[in-house]
Amino acid sequence: EDLVLIQQRETPVTGLERVDDSNGRGSSPRARVRKRLSKNCDYAGIISDSRFMDDNNIGKIVEALIALVPSESAPVALPARRPLDRENSYSEFSGRLSHLPISPASAAFAEILIVELALRNRDRLSFLWQNYLQAHYESRLRAIFLTYTEDDRSQLKIINGSMEKCISGMLRISCCGVQRGEICNDILQTWSLLNEVEETETKRSLANAFDRHLSEGLWRITRSIDGGSGLAEDGW
Numbered sequence: 001e002d003l004v005l006i007q008q009r010e011t012p013v014t015g016l017e018r019v020d021d022s023n024g025r026g027s028s029p030r031a032r033v034r035k036r037l038s039k040n041c042d043y044a045g046i047i048s049d050s051r052f053m054d055d056n057n058i059g060k061i062v063e064a065l066i067a068l069v070p071s072e073s074a075p076v077a078l079p080a081r082r083p084l085d086r087e088n089s090y091s092e093f094s095g096r097l098s099h100l101p102i103s104p105a106s107a108a109f110a111e112i113l114i115v116e117l118a119l120r121n122r123d124r125l126s127f128l129w130q131n132y133l134q135a136h137y138e139s140r141l142r143a144i145f146l147t148y149t150e151d152d153r154s155q156l157k158i159i160n161g162s163m164e165k166c167i168s169g170m171l172r173i174s175c176c177g178v179q180r181g182e183i184c185n186d187i188l189q190t191w192s193l194l195n196e197v198e199e200t201e202t203k204r205s206l207a208n209a210f211d212r213h214l215s216e217g218l219w220r221i222t223r224s225i226d227g228g229s230g231l232a233e234d235g236w
Contacts, residue, residue: 030103047116055127062117062128066136068102068110069162071143108161115169122176126183129173137170138190145193147206155209167210171217175224178231185235188221 027035050058102110114136118128144163149155170190177187194214197205207214225231 030105034106034109043113047113047120050117050120055124058117058121058124059128059131062114062132065110065114065117066132068100069107069114069136069140069166070102071139104160104162108165111162111165111169115165115172118169118173119176122180125173125177125180129177129183129187133173134186134190137166137173138193140166141170141190141193142196144210145197145205145207148199148203149206150202151204152208155204155206158206159209163206164210164213167213168217171213171221174217174221178221178224178229178235181230182232184230185232188231188235191218 046061050061053061114133118125118133121128140163144167147158149158174184174187174191177184194207197207199205
């Protein structure tokens with residue numbers, strides 16, 4: 001995005017998502033860049049064609065998308081996050097992607113592509129979860145749930161679209177996972193991070209900002225469970 005914006009002399013790179021009223025369309029410079037990229041990149045085709053890729057190639061795509069999503073820093077007093085293992089990475093390119101700055105809207109779109117790839121290849125969900133998705137969602141959700149503010153108003157300054165899409169994506173994968181055998185227990189174990197939240201009157205978790213997402217999603221997960229699910233006691 002930044003490279004494309006730099007090439008446009010009339011559109012200076014400010015690093016901010018702002019509305020440019022001069023064009024009469026009410027869209028930000030970065031939004032116009034994303035629109036041009038969507039025309040040149042067949043995102044739907046990538047998702048569809050992933051069904052015909054081997055594990056190695058689909059792993060490279062998922063890992064590259066994960067590297068694009070910026071990571072939130074958890075508080076110092078809280079447990080350290082599990083970083084993505086770059087030494088055993090399939091692609092060195094993903095390591096370089098992690099240093100590229102992207103806008104919150106693009107990070108949210110990357111989260112959407114990650115979950116769409118996972119659901120499109122649900123027969124390989126166990127492979128994707130154990131090698132890529134587990135570390136990604138555990139680290140991101142830990143940082144979100146264990147970030148505290150003084151009140152709800154302060155949370156509005158922190159939350160962004162990528163956080164919401166991360167939680168929504170994890171909920172969608174959980175709903176799909178309960179029908180995919182024993183891997184469902186490992187997937188649902190991620191939600192035990194909610195048990196680590198410790199709140200007081202002046203210490204509110206960022207999870208409160210997504211309480212409706214979480215309550216609706218957990219209800220949908222429970223509704224998806226039937227006699228054919230491989231859910232064990234740990235999953236419950």
